Amino acid sequence: MTIDVSVIVVNWNVRELLRECLRSTLEDGGIAADRLELIVVDNASHDGSVEMVRAQFPQLRLIANTDNVGFGRANNQALPLCHGRHVLLLNPDTRVLPGALAALVRHMDETPAAAVMGCRLLNADMSLQRWTGGAFPRLANVVSHYFFVDRVLPASWRPMPLYLDRDVAHDIEVDWVSGAVMILRSDKLGGRLFDPHYFMYGEDMELCHRLKASGGQVIYTPVASIVHYQGESMRQQDADVMLSSLKGPRQFYRHMRGDKGVLLYDLVTVAGFALRAALYRFGSLVRGGDARLAAKARSSADLTGRAWKILRS
Helix, strand or coil: CCCCEEEEEEECCCHHHHHHHHHHHHHHCCCCHHHEEEEEEEECCCCCHHHHHHHHCCCCEEEEECCCCCHHHHHHHHHHHCCCCEEEEECCCEEECCCHHHHHHHHHHHCCCEEEEEEEEECCCCCECCCCEECCCCHHHHHHHHCCHHHHCCHHHCCCCCCCCCCCCCCEECCEECCCEEEEEHHHCCCCCCCCCCCCCCHHHHHHHHHHHCCCEEEEEEEEEEEECHHHHHCCCCHHHHHHHHHHHHHHHHHHHHHHHHHHHHHHHHHHHHHHHHHHHHHHHHCCCCHHHHHHHHHHHHHHHHHHHHHHC
16 A cells, blocks of 8 residues: 655654644544554653653654654654655644645645645644745845834835745745645655754755755645644743754854855844844833733843854854
8 A cells, every 4th residue: 555645753842742743643634544654753752752652652653762863863763764655744743633634645746846845834823823934044034034124014025034924825935844844755855854963943944945956846835734832842942952943044044155144144133133122122011011022022032142142152
C-alpha cells in the first residue's frame, strides 16, 4: 500500500498538547490509517511525553533522544524512516481540524510545481496567525515590520511583508512557510531536510530558500486550516530556546547578506523592539493600565534585551 504522507512530530515537554496533536492527526486528518505514517521524535522531555506515547499510541514510530538536539536535527533523524510520497512536519502544539491533512495532500498532488506548502494556522480563538509565512528578511521589510510602516502605508507602497499580513482566498507564492505545519514533496528533498547548524527557528526559511533555488515553488494555501497553540507552548520554553527565536532568522539573514549586512539587521531589530516597548507602555498608561498593552510592552522590552545580547555577542 502506498503511503500518502509521512508525518513528523518533534516534541519537547508539551505532553498534553502532543496527546491532542497525535489524536487529531489520526482521527481527524482525513487520511486512512494504512496511508499515513506518523513518527514522533522526543527531544529529552522530562514531563512524561515518551511514556505517554508508548502507552497511548503504541502503533507510532518513536525516537526518544537523550539530549535536546534541536528542531532541525530531530526532524532530520526521522526523514530516513519516512516512506510517504509527501512529508509533513507538524508541531506538537497543533490540533488538526477535520479533513485538513487530506486537503493538503490532495492539493499538493494538484500543484506539481510546489516543492513545499504551508496552510492557514489559527490561534486558539480561531483568529488567523500572521507567522505562517512571508518574504525572506531584507532590510526594507525588516524596517517596515519593526517600525510599523506596514501598518501605515498601503500594500502597493511597501515591500512584500516579512510575515503575511492578511488572509487570502486562493494560493499565493511566498518565500517561506512556517515549519510548524509544512508539507514537502519527498522527491524534491534529495534525502535532506534542515541545515543542522540551525538549532531552532530560521531553518524553515533556509529550507524554503534551498528548494526555491532548485526550481520548486513555495506555496501558502487556504485550503486547509490547523490550530496552533503557539502561546501555550512558548510559555514552557526556557530562555535559551526563546533567544534562538531571534538567532534563527538572524542566522539566515547573515547567510544571505554577510556580516556587514547583519549589523544593520541587528540595529533595526533592537531599535524596533525598543520602540514597540515604549509605544505599548505609553498606550497602556493612556488607557488606564490596559493589561493587554502592558503585557505587550513587557514582552517587547524582554525581546529588546535579548536582541541587544545577540548584537553584543
